[in-house]
Every structure is written in C-alpha cells, then in structure tokens.
Amino acid sequence: MKLLHWWSLCATLSTVVGAPQSGVRPLVLWHGLGDSHSSPGMMDFAQRIQVIHPGLFVHSVYIEEDLAEDRKAGFYGNVNEQLEFVAAQIAEIPELQNGFDAIGLSQGGQFLRAYVERYNEPPIHNLITFGSQHMGVSDIPKCRAYDLLCLAARRVARSAAYTEWAQTNLVQAQYYRDPNNLETYLTANHFLPFINNEISEQRNETYAQNFASLNTLVLLIFEDDRTVVPKESAWFGSEQPAEDIKTDNSQIVFRPQRADNIIPMRSQPLYTEDWIGLRQLDERGAVVFDACNGEHMHMGDCWERIVRQYVGGPF
Numbered sequence: 001m002k003l004l005h006w007w008s009l010c011a012t013l014s015t016v017v018g019a020p021q022s023g024v025r026p027l028v029l030w031h032g033l034g035d036s037h038s039s040p041g042m043m044d045f046a047q048r049i050q051v052i053h054p055g056l057f058v059h060s061v062y063i064e065e066d067l068a069e070d071r072k073a074g075f076y077g078n079v080n081e082q083l084e085f086v087a088a089q090i091a092e093i094p095e096l097q098n099g100f101d102a103i104g105l106s107q108g109g110q111f112l113r114a115y116v117e118r119y120n121e122p123p124i125h126n127l128i129t130f131g132s133q134h135m136g137v138s139d140i141p142k143c144r145a146y147d148l149l150c151l152a153a154r155r156v157a158r159s160a161a162y163t164e165w166a167q168t169n170l171v172q173a174q175y176y177r178d179p180n181n182l183e184t185y186l187t188a189n190h191f192l193p194f195i196n197n198e199i200s201e202q203r204n205e206t207y208a209q210n211f212a213s214l215n216t217l218v219l220l221i222f223e224d225d226r227t228v229v230p231k232e233s234a235w236f237g238s239e240q241p242a243e244d245i246k247t248d249n250s251q252i253v254f255r256p257q258r259a260d261n262i263i264p265m266r267s268q269p270l271y272t273e274d275w276i277g278l279r280q281l282d283e284r285g286a287v288v289f290d291a292c293n294g295e296h297m298h299m300g301d302c303w304e305r306i307v308r309q310y311v312g313g314p315f
C-alpha cells in the first residue's frame, strides 16, 4: 500500500465528464471482490452515474494504484490497515471535505460501513451497499471458474479462517462468521466482531454514534445470490446456528443449514440491543431495504433508481 496522489484517479474518471460540480454531494465508490478501483466495469459504472448526475465528483477507493495489485488487495491484506489507509486517502481529497455519499459493492459495503463507524471524517451522508456481507459469511464466497487468485485464497480461508495468519492476511477470513462456532469467531476474528460491536467488553460507543448519524442507509440484496452465504447478510441477516433448529417435538437436532433458517435484522441482538446504532437508524425510518433481481452483483439497471434518489443531492 502506498499513498498515491488522489488526483491521478480523479483525473482518470473526470476526463470523460468535465469539471466537478459544486454544491452537490460528491460520491465515493468502493469496489467489490475480484475488481479494482478503475477496472472497465468500475469506470463504466462511474460514467453511467455521471450521466444521471452530470459533473458529479466521483472517487473510487484504492488500496494499490496498479490495477492487478488493487484487485489482489481485495483477497490478500489486513482489513483494519486497509481501512486506515482509505480513511487517510479520503481525508486528503478536497472535494470530499464537506461530506459525500458512498456506494459499496459487495465487501466494499461493509468496509464503507466500518469507515463510517471508525472514522467518518469527512462524514458519509447516504450509504448504499449492494450485496454486502454485514453479518459476515458462513462460507467463503465462491469464485468464478478459472479465477486462480480467488480459488487459492478461498481454499486457504476455508481451511484456516480463524488462524492468526488468515486474520491478518486473508480479507474474506476477516468477515467469516461461523454461526456454529460464534465463540471462536468472537475471540479470533480481527475485524467483523469489532465493527459489529459484538464483543461486550470492547463495545465502542463512537461506532454507534457515527453509524446512527447517517442520513439514509440503503441495503440492497441480490435475490438469486448464490455467491454470498447467506445472501441475507446484505440485509443484516445471518444463519441460525444448527443446534438451534428444533424438530416439531422440540428435539434438538443437528442438520445442514437451509435458506429459510435466517435470523433477520430486527431479531439480531446487535439490533435489539442497538450495539451499532442500527436500531436508531431504523426507528428513524432511515434504513431502506431494496432488492436487485439476479445473481450476486448482476446489477442490471436496478442501481439506477437508487442513484437517482440517494446520490448527487444538494448539501
């Protein structure tokens, strides 16, 4: 990771659209797993947003300048360090200093939420997450065929997710949350239990205050998501532990997870006891649940109405 001049990226994005517009909230994007800050897909996404909001200033978060290295940093790295790096990056961009809206794609969504909780200087106004893993994953996300970088990282992460090495080097391991072994998750995971304020002795009130200060939180799920397990993590859902599944005569049995065994957001202790300010947001009517048809990150045009409504408003 090295700090590169922010304008080199902004220049890349703004060459197509001309001068940034003032008086309008700028936008920060955090790409998903397997992507990079200025891949053709991300450039295209930014440009389409700028067609809707002409002149909008868009910054695409990077860990590495080099696109291949940036893509790799989505698999390999220490999330807490990456976040610190991104917070410093955002703090240096003059256009963002009065605050901004943010769109997190897949894992970029929970990382932007962590930015809000831990840093939020400058603050995020509307946070929009697409298919993110807010309650973690109970399996490491599947890879595309022949994606060797992904397959190698996944193989190690699945076999040794809670080892010290994985927790400082494998990004996906840092949001792996095994519902059947929450105790190990709470003690061994370096990232998710902290930003979810799940460790009672270590709860950080600032995280809740910052998160509750969002104007709107928009949570999008992909209805046919077969990559993220469970897909409901996008809506702060998680799988029930297998031991808790009871048969009709209340015998406790151990059986494989089914998709309908999901603890929804409003039943999570994180929500009911409001560890992160999510309940405050929800009771204020500031949490929007929405869905895209299709498999993980098959955005189609479902992002358009969201971008029209929640991005590029006036300060």
Ligand SMILES: *[C@@H]1O[C@H](CO)[C@@H](O)[C@H](O)[C@H]1NC(C)=O
Pocket (backbone or CB within 6 Å): 117, 118, 119, 204, 205, 206, 207
């Ligand atoms: C809580 O989080 C804030 C913001 O990241 C940080 O400044 C503070 O040191 C944390 N408090 C504790 C007790 O860790």
